Amino acid sequence: MLERIFLHQKQYSLKLRSEGLDVRIEALKALEKAIEAHTPDVIEALKKDFQKPEAETLLSEIYPVLKEIKFIRKNLSRWSKPQKVKTPLTLFGSRSYILPEARGVCLLIGPWNYPFQLCLLPLVSAIAAGNCAIVKPSELTRHTSYVIKKILTETLTEEHVFVAEGGVETTQELLKLPFDHIFFTGSTRVGKIVMEAAAKHLSSVTLELGGKSPTIVDATADLSEAAQKIAWAKFINAGQTCVAPDYLFVHESIHQAFKKHLIAAIENFYGKSADLRHTSPDLARMVSINHTQRLKDLVDDAVSKNAKVFFGGETSPGEHFCSPTLLENVDPHALIMQEEIFGPILPVLTFHEISEVIHFINERQKPLALYCYTHSQMNMERIQQETSSGGLVFNDSVIHFVNPHLPFGGVNHSGMGSYHGKHGFRAFSHEKAVLKQSFFGKLLRIMYPPYTPFKMKALKSLIRFRL
Numbered sequence: 001m002l003e004r005i006f007l008h009q010k011q012y013s014l015k016l017r018s019e020g021l022d023v024r025i026e027a028l029k030a031l032e033k034a035i036e037a038h039t040p041d042v043i044e045a046l047k048k049d050f051q052k053p054e055a056e057t058l059l060s061e062i063y064p065v066l067k068e069i070k071f072i073r074k075n076l077s078r079w080s081k082p083q084k085v086k087t088p089l090t091l092f093g094s095r096s097y098i099l100p101e102a103r104g105v106c107l108l109i110g111p112w113n114y115p116f117q118l119c120l121l122p123l124v125s126a127i128a129a130g131n132c133a134i135v136k137p138s139e140l141t142r143h144t145s146y147v148i149k150k151i152l153t154e155t156l157t158e159e160h161v162f163v164a165e166g167g168v169e170t171t172q173e174l175l176k177l178p179f180d181h182i183f184f185t186g187s188t189r190v191g192k193i194v195m196e197a198a199a200k201h202l203s204s205v206t207l208e209l210g211g212k213s214p215t216i217v218d219a220t221a222d223l224s225e226a227a228q229k230i231a232w233a234k235f236i237n238a239g240q241t242c243v244a245p246d247y248l249f250v251h252e253s254i255h256q257a258f259k260k261h262l263i264a265a266i267e268n269f270y271g272k273s274a275d276l277r278h279t280s281p282d283l284a285r286m287v288s289i290n291h292t293q294r295l296k297d298l299v300d301d302a303v304s305k306n307a308k309v310f311f312g313g314e315t316s317p318g319e320h321f322c323s324p325t326l327l328e329n330v331d332p333h334a335l336i337m338q339e340e341i342f343g344p345i346l347p348v349l350t351f352h353e354i355s356e357v358i359h360f361i362n363e364r365q366k367p368l369a370l371y372c373y374t375h376s377q378m379n380m381e382r383i384q385q386e387t388s389s390g391g392l393v394f395n396d397s398v399i400h401f402v403n404p405h406l407p408f409g410g411v412n413h414s415g416m417g418s419y420h421g422k423h424g425f426r427a428f429s430h431e432k433a434v435l436k437q438s439f440f441g442k443l444l445r446i447m448y449p450p451y452t453p454f455k456m457k458a459l460k461s462l463i464r465f466r467l
């Protein structure tokens with residue numbers, strides 16, 4: 001069945017090539033309308049999947065997709081135009097341009113943590129660039145997958161966009177097909193499986209992966225503001241955010257003061273007592289018992305290696321609950337400092353010199369995001385020049401995600417390629433090099449054999465003057 005749909009899409013993608021932009025714009029408009037109409041269903045589905053608060057669904061699932069559609073509709077005609085490029089003297093008389101063309105049929109594989117947004121956002125870029133797509137939402141958030149299927153089935157034909165629901169075996173079946181492009185959002189572990197499968201067909205890939213995003217707070221930072229921003233970025237979606245601060249490096253001189261600000265921020269957001277935080281409607285749950293148990297194991301392992309829980313620490317796997325938790329004195333060899341935490345637990349480490357932090361970051365895989373709270377120009381310069389990460393934000397966290405002018409993506413272990421705005425359009429387009437020769441092309445016969453002494457002389461001049 002998946003192969004049949006793939007073949008239909010292959011046919012339709014050829015037809016789409018000769019259609020005007022209005023087909024893509026109409027599809028995006030229809031999608032926009034359907035998302036608006038089904039917003040209550042999306043809110044309901046995410047409540048059922050992991051008790052995601054309505055405000056967070058609106059802010060982090062619905063709004064980014066509607067905003068992206070609006071941005072694309074405004075700019076699509078400009079992005080799609082052939083882009084003229086210069087012609088060197090040797091090709092005198094010819095004209096050259098870059099023409100973005102659709103890749104063809106794309107596979108989009110989504111994760112569970114922002115299950116609506118992370119399927120729909122790449123999809124709108126894929127549609128804008130003129131592609132067909134098979135969307136595979138995560139099996140762990142089945143209520144949201146159902147709504148995604150409903151919205152897309154009501155809006156678009158299955159030869160244009162098809163939603164393949166199912167478990168890991170469905171993803172594995174899909175990965176056997178020769179897609180033109182695969183856009184994967186998920187873990188680094190599965191990213192490697194996807195890339196291996198793509199290599200068999202030489203399908204191009206965009207990999208939006210995870211990892212540990214470090215956050216630095218130096219002695220010049222505004223402590224109260226930094227604490228609020230970090231607490232929000234860490235505990236939204238209960239820490240199940242690919243770009244959430246994973247661990248903190250706080251300057252030793254302000255460490256004690258900063259801990260107090262951090263605790264105050266968490267208490268203001270989710271309640272002053274452990275009971276209030278346990279029942280807070282503003283704190284999402286973990287997606288499954290296994291994920292909650294994994295977090296509990298990470299804390300237990302850190303504590304067995306001398307870490308101290310100085311705030312929170314309550315978990316209840318049966319209820320998928322993990323309270324906002326702060327750890328200190330964490331051994332860098334503890335599991336919690338090895339794997340992406342992906343939950344509401346924040347290790348707080350200290351540093352003396354910024355060089356120590358830079359060294360620590362550079363010794364590990366390149367992060368998806370790096371955050372630095374500072375007013376020191378020198379520290380900003382050093383972090384920017386001496387580290388590598390998918391994104392870098394000074395004096396805030398996570399918000400670079402919402403600027404459609406910035407490419408969003410990782411580097412090496414945290415990902416490959418990027419999207420959002422024009423970067424998404426480019427991810428789903430092939431930039432075709434087009435050259436139109438003119439009458440003057442005849443001059444190039446000078447390159448054809450036989451290579452007479454005159455031609456050799458001309459060739460040597462070409463090299464000498466780098467024409």
Ligand code: NAD
Nearest residue numbers: 110111112137138168171172186187190208209210211242
């Ligand atoms: P995951 O890698 O476990 O699953 C993602 C998708 O891969 C699912 O649709 C699943 O069906 C499929 N999959 C799982 N195992 C597979 C296998 N063996 N073979 C083929 N397909 C398989 O990721 P997840 O747990 O859903 O999401 C969490 C991870 O995603 C975290 O690492 C997080 O950082 C990352 N993430 C990254 C971004 C980003 O934009 N860079 C965004 C969200 C999440």
